[in-house]
Amino acid sequence: MEFKTDALVIKATDYKENDKLLNLFTPSRGKLTAGIRGVRKPKAKLAFAAQPFCFAEYVLAEKGGRYTVTAAYLYDGFFALRTDIVRYYAACAVLEICDALLVEEGESRALFIAAAEALKGLSLTDGDAAELLVGFCVAALHEAGYMLDLDGCGVCGGEVKGNVYFDFDAGYFTCTACASGVRASGATYETLRKCAGLAYDEEKTAGGLKRALRLIRTYLAEKTEEEYPCFGEFIRLYE
Template sequence: MLDKVEAIVIRTVDYGETNKIITLLTKERGKVGVMARGAKKPRSQLTAVSQPFIYGSFVIYKGSGLGTLNQGDPIKSFRKIREDLTLASYAMYMAELVDKLTEENQRYLFLFDWLYLSLLKMEEGADPEVLTRIFEMKMMDVAGISPNLNQCVSCGSTETPAAFSIRYGGFLCRSCLHKDEHAFPCSTQTSRLLRLFYEMDLYRLGEISLKKETKQQLKDIIRAYYDEYSGVTLKSRRFLDQLERMNLGTNIDT
């Protein structure tokens, strides 16, 4: 059966001397793996559409096993991202997060739009680190590990949070700080941004410039939360962390 879908390439794996297995995040069917036969040949019509982050229209043949890519037409290549090591590293982390936290042939509401808009904003010059934190927060819902961001997880108070507890999965107010001595202290801005990033409509995303300290608080909390609850290990995260330690990451702190 032939099926035409719009999709973003989120993973590629060489298969044999001339083929690739590519993983697509489709609008219509969620994540789909397909064989791109001959895609490693320089003159193959599939070469151009079998690259990471390509957004295109794909015709696939779906049988009982792995599908086959019959045709592909690129709509947007995100060339700037693919040619920049730092941008490509952040984009690969997002793509791997999608790959590891989703099931094949299951459509997740808004996920395709989130990834496409994140790549688009990144290519247009938005801070890739901030985009990544937003994407991580939104992927928590996909993974089924959403934290409690509306009130103190201990007493239910809606006063300004003083810390984020990985153990209890949400904010603690100042009166409940003693409940978790390992909770991450967080500023008013950090607690506000965690809520904002989780709920944000990426279509309405404007320019966001954050101080170094705020970025670090967000990263520490979100990473620790994923480590505790997601159950996934990402190769791209290790590489991205190495880049950031070498101060190669994009920095627009004010």
């Protein structure tokens, strides 16, 4: 039987002589693998649908638990990403995070929307790449059940300033008095609040973006036991 679904291509791997295997992210079925035939031949009509970042409506045929792409209608290929290496790595990090957080056959609408919005922001706007990536991470962690608590000290509820700490197990910051976790910076906390769309103090965000990126990558790695190489490369490249 055939069905239609919106999907984002997370990964495309060569398969047989002219085919590819796609790791697709779909809003209603989570992650699924689908074959797409003949796309490595010159002038293949569906070549566009077999590229990472392709955001399209896919028609999939299902037979014996295997999926094959029979048609695709492009929404956006986010081609501008390929002209800016820093934004490209941020976008790769978005896909890498989706791949790690997604489950097969699980509904993930909110994460799907967050990923599509992040790729749009990186590809079609001048928005700061690190802020877009951090904002996506905060939303993705929330959806995956690894929520970062950015609402004051996680222990006493007081203000987070001065010598602050971050508790990786609990996913919250703590104040100087509570001091649970490892040393962090107030700038990281304010920057995370900024990227999450919460009220923040601009003066206190100075120098926080790179720290926020590092903290989130470490947090993701601890929670999911994955390494996030593209995220790491983005941090290295981002000035």
